[in-house]
Amino acid sequence: MSEPVRLGIDIWSDVMCPWCVIAYHNLQKALAELEGEISADVTWHPFELNPDMPPEGEGMSEHMLRKYGRAPDARMTERMRQLAADAGYEMRYLGPKPVPERRLWNTRKAHVLLAYALHTRGPEAQTRLKLALFDSYFQHHRNIHDSEVLFEIAETCGIDREESAQALADPDLVAAVVDEQRRVIETGVTSVPLMVIAGRYMIPGSQEPEVYAARLRKVADKLGAGEERE
Helix, strand or coil, X not given: CCCCEEEEEEEEECCCCHHHHHHHHHHHHHHHHCCCCEEEEEXXXXXXXXXXXXXXXXXXXXXXXXXXXXXXXXXXXXXXXXXXXXXXXXXXXXCCCCCCCCEECCCHHHHXXXXXXXHHHCHHHHHHHHHHHHHHHHCXXXXXXXXXXXXXXXXXXXXXXXXXXXXXXXXXXXXXXXHHHHHHHHCCCCCCCEEEECCCEEEECCCCHHHHHHHHHXXXXXXXXXXXXX
């Protein structure tokens, strides 16, 4: 029996992006379907949806009115929760009462920690941290701009507080995160999630599991045939 084809999957996303959570879990469903046929190494890349967000953050209603000219739509929120549930993710508050206000935060520090996790511990550790950040934001409404909150989240993923503090204070690491994001924006990317398979096959937006499975098979076939382009 032949070994599974191993593909690298790069994902540009923000930790406050609901479509990114849904896309990742749908990708995992696709990979489960392809078990024994295709496996993947996932690497996360920074994309700040609101890079100018102030330290105090912004309430969801206020943000929606300012940015889109409309209040949050309860039907859209419920649809998003249902799509997440279909993907296998609980996109609802799971913490203690009372439910804290849902706010948007500046995510630069979170992306710096994710870059640190990748450089020091590899893709699997980075993914553990990414998923912990998703959970902290969507399921616990935590302030993921607050350094102390980030230190606690990182500790659950095996990165101690001193390491995290040093990472956030490293100007070279911060500059690298900013530069990586600048470069992808300069290519014309304006929204996430964005997946790139094997360094060159792009899948924009959140897709259903069957779409990911079909695309991964197509890429594996192309690579197996030695083709360089679609």
